[in-house]
């Protein structure tokens with residue numbers, strides 16, 4: 001960043017205007033901004049000796065820190081997008097060393113369900129994908145990204161985190177509001193307009209959960225379902241991980257169909273471990289795992305897709321009754337159940 005040589009000469013208000021993320025420099029270092037008409041350099045020069053000594057710095061060090069912060073931020077913003085079109089799972093071996101017969105390619109936008117008995121290797125399969133296994137895990141599978149072996153440093157890079165996980169039990173322990181939490185996340189992703197993003201995410205989350213909450217709701221007072229809804233919306237709109245892994249969303253008490261639609265709409269690969277026929281049939285394919293190996297891959301048939309329509313109708317009826325129950329109403333048993 002050649003410009004960084006001069007950045008400290010910027011008035012703080014111009015700096016914040018041009019590089020909104022620069023606000024983080026002041027926040028992280030506990031530097032209150034009183035006069036935005038000051039230049040950064042004048043501001044730093046005006047800091048008292050004792051104040052700087054507490055930070056173990058002098059003015060010159062702080063300017064250096066400022067420059068290096070701005071350089072790093074610019075570099076992160078300019079990093080090429082983590083552009084994944086597809087992943088390929090090259091077969092390994094099951095627990096009895098039998099080779100897996102099929103390689104499997106999964107494209108962006110696909111929903112893949114993973115089914116199989118307890119202990120059959122569902123988590124192992126997901127872990128292989130998450131860590132981009134290169135024949136170096138117990139299954140000896142290999143994962144290709146866009147048809148090629150991924151660069152080695154991707155496997156351990158935070159920015160290139162392949163998988164965002166939505167686990168079954170989510171409890172927040174941070175003492176902040178919903179809005180503050182999303183804004184923190186948005187700022188860590190260097191997204192401008194983080195306040196607007198927070199509003200957008202809360203509004204999507206409210207479409208998934210029953211009782212509404214807003215950006216001022218304390219994070220710790222969200223119910224399990226509300227937390228899950230918030231994490232789905234946050235993952236859909238803020239996470240850069242191209243693969244989302246969902247563990248049994250059917251138990252979350254949220255509108256699971258809408259939740260999936262939200263995630264798919266963001267051009268991600270969604271892998272979902274489920275026992276729910278409705279979700280399983282929403283997937284394009286389901287991977288059947290047995291004895292540590294991929295036993296088969298079933299492409300959802302047109303007959304199953306037709307069945308999905310009827311299943312969705314039945315599910316809507318159940319949802320309607322569930323809403324009535326939640327709202328303390330009598331269940332108006334309609335004709336649809338009286339046959």
Ligand SMILES: Nc1ncnc2c1ncn2[C@@H]1O[C@H](COP(=O)(O)OP(=O)(O)OP(=O)(O)O)[C@@H](O)[C@H]1O
Pocket residue numbers: 093094095116117118119120121122123124125138139291292293
């Ligand atoms: N191909 C394999 N070769 C050797 N070990 C394997 C293989 N696949 C899975 N395992 C091991 O088997 C154990 C059970 O697998 P895993 O935890 O993935 O099962 P799961 O289907 O997720 O079970 P659950 O439904 O109970 O969560 C793990 O220790 C895993 O590392």
